[in-house]
Amino acid sequence: MSEDETIGVDPKLLEILVCPLTKGPLRYDAAAQELISERAGLAYPIRDGIPIMLPDEARAIGDGGDG
Amino acid sequence: MTDTIHVFDRALLRRRRDRAAAGLRAHDFLFAEAAERLADRLDDVTRKFAFALDLGCHDGTLSRVLAGRGGIETLVQCDLSPAMARAAATNGAPTLAADEEALPFAPESFDLIVSVLGLHWVNDLPGALIQIRRALKPDGLFLGALLGGATLTELRTALIEAELAEEGGASPRVAPFAELRDAGGLLQRAGFALPVADADRIAVSYPDALALMRELRAMGESNTLRARRRGFTRRATLARAAAIYGEKFAAADGRVRASFEIVTLTGWAPHPCQPQALAPGSATQRLADALGAEERPAGDKARPK
Numbered sequence: 001m002s003e004d005e006t007i008g009v010d011p012k013l014l015e016i017l018v019c020p021l022t023k024g025p026l027r028y029d030a031a032a033q034e035l036i037s038e039r040a041g042l043a044y045p046i047r048d049g050i051p052i053m054l055p056d057e058a059r060a061i062g063d064g065g066d067g
Numbered sequence: 068m069t070d071t072i073h074v075f076d077r078a079l080l081r082r083r084r085d086r087a088a089a090g091l092r093a094h095d096f097l098f099a100e101a102a103e104r105l106a107d108r109l110d111d112v113t114r115k116f117a118f119a120l121d122l123g124c125h126d127g128t129l130s131r132v133l134a135g136r137g138g139i140e141t142l143v144q145c146d147l148s149p150a151m152a153r154a155a156a157t158n159g160a161p162t163l164a165a166d167e168e169a170l171p172f173a174p175e176s177f178d179l180i181v182s183v184l185g186l187h188w189v190n191d192l193p194g195a196l197i198q199i200r201r202a203l204k205p206d207g208l209f210l211g212a213l214l215g216g217a218t219l220t221e222l223r224t225a226l227i228e229a230e231l232a233e234e235g236g237a238s239p240r241v242a243p244f245a246e247l248r249d250a251g252g253l254l255q256r257a258g259f260a261l262p263v264a265d266a267d268r269i270a271v272s273y274p275d276a277l278a279l280m281r282e283l284r285a286m287g288e289s290n291t292l293r294a295r296r297r298g299f300t301r302r303a304t305l306a307r308a309a310a311i312y313g314e315k316f317a318a319a320d321g322r323v324r325a326s327f328e329i330v331t332l333t334g335w336a337p338h339p340c341q342p343q344a345l346a347p348g349s350a351t352q353r354l355a356d357a358l359g360a361e362e363r364p365a366g367d368k369a370r371p372k
Binding site: 009010012013015016017018019020021023047048049050051052053054055056057 | 078118141143147149152153156161162163164165166169170171172173176177
């Protein structure tokens with residue numbers, strides 16, 4: 001579970017965030033600075049530590065998952 | 068969530084706020100005033116809030132106004148506009164961009180949710196209130212200020228009359244706002260306990276109506292009605308509206324007045340420790356005894372003396 005360093009996003013925020021569309025869990029991709037909703041197939045960007053939880057700002061991801 | 072009538076264009080609202088973010092500090096008096104009033108109410112609640120949310124934070128007005136008051140340990144800031152969120156984040160508080168219509172929070176996340184003049188642009192207010200209630204921990208508090216129906220009545224009148232005179236028809240210019248009489252019921256239907264709604268009026272004066280319209284734009288609060296007129300308003304119509312406004316709503320000093328109605332909503336996420344209403348018919352004392360009155364069966368007419 002331990003991340004080397006989580007620059008930017010407040011860990012308290014990561015704990016409570018869910019996908020705004022599915023209300024399902026999000027996976028934090030620290031390298032890409034994205035919050036990934038597998039169920040919605042969307043990756044929400046984190047810009048300068050600010051998660052942008054807006055579906056029309058999110059990147060669509062393939063349902064195979066990109067590892 | 069499905070059958071909502073989309074009165075407001077949320078994408079347009081976002082663009083308006085994005086554009087207003089950088090210069091908002093010079094035009095945030097109304098947000099600051101509403102935040103101040105909510106802060107006073109928070110001071111009256113003798114309770115600590117470990118984890119709170121400022122829903123619709125603009126550029127961080129509430130955090131500035133609170134300045135550590137209100138018993139809040141951590142204040143999470145959230146705005147529809149990423150530019151507003153970025154401006155707010157400069158105070159170091161955890162901040163995100165999210166839409167009030169689709170909240171990205173797990174159930175029972177917050178001890179307190181405050182909304183300063185954000186919810187009047189929501190298409191589905193009952194739905195937003197339900198999401199807010201779910202994001203609150205049991206016995207968590209929701210405190211919201213939104214613009215009420217008596218807001219900008221002067222501007223509404225002036226624009227409609229000007230448009231009728233100049234263009235022979237009127238289009239919706241000023242958003243429909245929440246009515247106080249509906250607000251308490253909305254809270255109750257959204258599942259809040261101990262719901263209270265009350266309203267305050269704020270009167271502001273401007274050099275003229277055009278100055279008021281410029282300020283609304285600088286606040287990111289100009290018309291986002293879907294049914295609004297596209298394109299520019301004719302210069303003659305605007306000039307006529309300003310003239311009508313000046314004639315009808317002048318203050319003594321030659322300025323014009325504008326009124327804002329702020330409806331304040333208070334509700335608690337239900338918890339067993341809160342006062343509960345008893346089931347009908349479960350009373351153990353007679354009202355007649357308490358009043359020292361004679362009890363008569365329903366339907367009997369009182370005998371004239």
